[in-house]
Amino acid sequence: MKRAWVAAAAALVLAVLALVASFPGGRADLSSPEDTAFLWDGLYLGKQTFADVPYVSTPYEVVHEMIRMADVRADDVVYDLGCGDGRLVIEAARLTGCRGVGVDIDGELIALCRSRAKAAGVDERTRFVTQDFFETDVREATVMLIYLLPEINLRLRPKFLREMKPGSRVVSHVFDMGDWRPDARSLVGWRSVYLWVIPANVTGDWSWAPAEEPGQSHTLRIRQDFQRIRGELIRAGGRIGISAPRLSGDRITFHVVQDVGGVPVRTQYEGVVEGNTITGTVVSGSGVRAVRWHAVRDPSTAGRIDEGPRISELSRD
Numbered sequence: 001m002k003r004a005w006v007a008a009a010a011a012l013v014l015a016v017l018a019l020v021a022s023f024p025g026g027r028a029d030l031s032s033p034e035d036t037a038f039l040w041d042g043l044y045l046g047k048q049t050f051a052d053v054p055y056v057s058t059p060y061e062v063v064h065e066m067i068r069m070a071d072v073r074a075d076d077v078v079y080d081l082g083c084g085d086g087r088l089v090i091e092a093a094r095l096t097g098c099r100g101v102g103v104d105i106d107g108e109l110i111a112l113c114r115s116r117a118k119a120a121g122v123d124e125r126t127r128f129v130t131q132d133f134f135e136t137d138v139r140e141a142t143v144m145l146i147y148l149l150p151e152i153n154l155r156l157r158p159k160f161l162r163e164m165k166p167g168s169r170v171v172s173h174v175f176d177m178g179d180w181r182p183d184a185r186s187l188v189g190w191r192s193v194y195l196w197v198i199p200a201n202v203t204g205d206w207s208w209a210p211a212e213e214p215g216q217s218h219t220l221r222i223r224q225d226f227q228r229i230r231g232e233l234i235r236a237g238g239r240i241g242i243s244a245p246r247l248s249g250d251r252i253t254f255h256v257v258q259d260v261g262g263v264p265v266r267t268q269y270e271g272v273v274e275g276n277t278i279t280g281t282v283v284s285g286s287g288v289r290a291v292r293w294h295a296v297r298d299p300s301t302a303g304r305i306d307e308g309p310r311i312s313e314l315s316r317d
């Protein structure tokens with residue numbers, strides 16, 4: 001409830017800023033940012049062109065928390081859609097050695113980003129593009145840092161899930177992603193910072209021939225709601241629900257407990273998802289020997305992960 005109020009209040013602040021920034025004659029020269037008027041840190045009431053979100057910059061303590069939460073490394077490619085003065089991308093590149101791309105609809109802000117990147121010594125590892133971010137191809141982004149608005153996050157959400165690779169991270173300042181629950185959240189003063197890890201799509205029916213039962217076939221039927229999964233194992237002896245299912249990026253783990261002659265025997269599965277295959281290991285019983293696990297999905301059974309049945313509706317039968 002409190003979170004909803006904070007989000008609503010922040011949306012109102014941004015809406016007021018949008019209105020003020022749209023007044024004619026209110027435009028200042030962004031080529032000399034030191035001369036522009038700030039009411040307080042991050043609030044710029046000078047010249048701007050915007051389409052969907054007004055320009056309000058992220059305070060540096062939040063920038064640093066976003067970079068920390070995303071666990072940005074030198075081999076990452078960090079994107080900021082609606083990059084403003086470029087501080088998220090520039091600071092990530094400066095602190096970690098990563099590459100970065102900033103996209104903004106305002107060409108003057110993009111010119112400012114380029115001069116700031118040069119001054120910070122990261123211009124060779126960063127790129128700034130004047131573009132509507134709904135048109136941006138984000139397939140190379142391994143980290144997405146954003147400060148937008150709730151409905152814009154929701155409009156970009158399918159794009160992130162479709163284009164970014166499993167295991168990539170999305171970090172948002174203040175606003176969440178609706179019913180896509182974050183994997184982590186932290187607070188910097190009153191400001192929330194949210195982290196999501198892009199999950200692999202594991203929906204559908206996965207089959208394999210178990211080493212211990214020659215001639216048999218096992219099928220794992222998975223239903224998925226963003227990163228949350230539930231499933232059942234279908235084999236000659238019937239169906240059995242999987243326990244402790246977990247999906248983090250492209251890594252899936254779960255176990256199955258079967259009754260063998262009145263004794264519960266636990267089998268642990270873990271694997272890496274790549275398209276329509278899962279490759280990993282199965283450990284049964286006492287756990288002394290790990291057997292290779294290679295499951296293949298029937299592609300016709302795969303569904304979407306952001307508009308399927310809610311996890312609460314998934315059957316346990």
Ligand SMILES: C[S@@+](CC[C@H](N)C(=O)[O-])C[C@H]1O[C@@H](n2cnc3c(N)ncnc32)[C@H](O)[C@@H]1O
Nearest residue numbers: 052053056057058082083084104105132133147
């Ligand atoms: C709230 S500011 C965030 C600035 C920066 N990311 C930060 O956190 O400091 C949002 C930015 O999005 C830009 N923007 C708004 N609509 C856009 C669109 N459709 N395409 C690209 N940029 C857009 C605005 O010009 C503004 O700079």
